[in-house]
Amino acid sequence: xxxxxxxxxxxxxxxxxxxxxxxxxxxxxxxxxxxxxxxxxxxxxxxxxxxxxxxxxxxxxxxxxxxxxxxxxxxxxxxxxxxxxxx
Numbered sequence: 001x002x003x004x005x006x007x008x009x010x011x012x013x014x015x016x017x018x019x020x021x022x023x024x025x026x027x028x029x030x031x032x033x034x035x036x037x038x039x040x041x042x043x044x045x046x047x048x049x050x051x052x053x054x055x056x057x058x059x060x061x062x063x064x065x066x067x068x069x070x071x072x073x074x075x076x077x078x079x080x081x082x083x084x085x086x087x
Contacts, residue, residue: 058083 060078061067067075077084 058078058081070078071086073086074084077086
């Protein structure tokens with residue numbers, strides 16, 4: 001394989017990586033900004049007793065059996081109104 005062909009293939013690969021990065025950041029950048037909302041977080045609003053939480057809000061499992069096997073980090077996330085990401 002001669003050097004000119006290797007340079008051409010390398011340039012094509014580099015160009016496609018740059019173009020893919022630009023397209024990806026445009027697509028995912030606009031999708032991320034579209035998902036931004038101005039509603040108040042679930043941690044600041046508490047639903048009335050006996051009412052179901054609104055769709056999409058996190059409701060922690062406060063069952064005694066569940067709480068016994070739960071880590072302190074997970075409980076802290078639940079108390080903060082966040083969807084737990086730790087076991």
